[in-house]
Amino acid sequence: GQSLEQPSEVTAVEGAIVQINCTYQTSGFYGLSWYQQHDGGAPTFLSYNALDGLEETGRFSSFLSRSDSYGYLLLQELQMKDSASYFCAVRSLDSDKLIFGTGTRLQVFP
Amino acid sequence: DTEVTQTPKHLVMGMTNKKSLKCEQHMGHRAMYWYKQKAKKPPELMFVYSYEKLSINESVPSRFSPECPNSSLLNLHLHALQPEDSALYLCASSQDTSFSGNTIYFGEGSWLTVV
Numbered sequence: 001g002q003s004l005e006q007p008s009e010v011t012a013v014e015g016a017i018v019q020i021n022c023t024y025q026t027s028g029f030y031g032l033s034w035y036q037q038h039d040g041g042a043p044t045f046l047s048y049n050a051l052d053g054l055e056e057t058g059r060f061s062s063f064l065s066r067s068d069s070y071g072y073l074l075l076q077e078l079q080m081k082d083s084a085s086y087f088c089a090v091r092s093l094d095s096d097k098l099i100f101g102t103g104t105r106l107q108v109f110p
Numbered sequence: 111d112t113e114v115t116q117t118p119k120h121l122v123m124g125m126t127n128k129k130s131l132k133c134e135q136h137m138g139h140r141a142m143y144w145y146k147q148k149a150k151k152p153p154e155l156m157f158v159y160s161y162e163k164l165s166i167n168e169s170v171p172s173r174f175s176p177e178c179p180n181s182s183l184l185n186l187h188l189h190a191l192q193p194e195d196s197a198l199y200l201c202a203s204s205q206d207t208s209f210s211g212n213t214i215y216f217g218e219g220s221w222l223t224v225v
Contacts, residue, residue: 033213042114042200042216043153087152096141096165096207098214100152 002026004088004101011107012078020073020104022088029090032064032071035100038084046073046086075106083108113137114217116201122223125191131220133184133201141207142184143214144176145200153200153216159184160207191224198222 004024012018022032031050035043047057049064049071061074075082088101114135123129133142140161145153157176158166164176173195175187184201198221204214 042218044216045213048213085150096158096160097155097168098143099155103150103152105150 002029002090002092002099004090004099006086006088006101006104008102009105009107011109013109014078014080016078017074017076018078018106020075020086020106022071022073022101024069024071024088024090024101026069026090026092028093030093031090032062033089033098034060034062034073035087035089036084037087043087078108080108080110082106114201114203114215116199116217116220118220119218120221120223122225123188123191124225125193127191128187128189130188131186131199131201131222133186133217134182135203135215136182137203137205137215138181139203139205139215140181141204141214142178143202143204144184144186145202145216147198147200147219157186158207165207188222191222193224196223 006022033048034046036046037043047062049055049062054063059076064071085103085105087103089098091098117132142159144156147153155168156170159178162178173190177185198219200219201217202214
């Protein structure tokens with residue numbers, strides 16, 4: 001099976017940089033993706049790492065290291081609107097399932 | 111149009127009621143999903159439809175019955191639910207079940223309360 005662990009909560013101030021980690025145990029997967037979900041809203045896709053290394057999309061970057069079974073989402077120049085829950089997710093090699101991590105609630109303070 | 115539309119947004123039902131949740135997408139996606147999400151928890155996969163055929167049922171109780179009338183529509187029929195079934199039900203779609211880039215698109219969800 002697969003399990004993806006994230007810190008339950010992270011706090012930061014506006015303008016800061018924050019890193020949300022995702023450590024996983026899985027027999028094999030296609031890539032690591034990240035979703036953002038505001039309270040009362042739908043999860044929305046943020047980024048995807050098919051290969052090891054860093055992917056940058058504006059203020060957000062995501063990193064994957066398969067050898068370390070580890071990935072992270074890096075949020076720069078934090079804004080109040082970034083307060084949300086963030087989920088890492090993988091799709092295993094042997095199924096059609098997208099499995100989500102435990103989720104991290106980010107609170108950004110002024 | 112990158113929308114997945116779900117109705118109703120809120121539903122309150124008794125344990126003896128029969129109701130349905132509906133989901134629609136017009137992106138030409140051939141894979142559709144139902145997820146259940148409890149407060150402060152990640153979405154949990156319930157069902158996957160691939161090309162209008164049920165490909166995954168995550169051992170969901172039979173009081174939840176999915177239906178895919180066509181490639182754009184996905185329903186979830188509810189009958190004899192329990193209070194612990196109260197949750198946010200999310201519909202999602204992707205181009206197909208290989209969903210290149212792991213990108214799936216979620217609807218806003220239907221908030222279900224069972225009383």
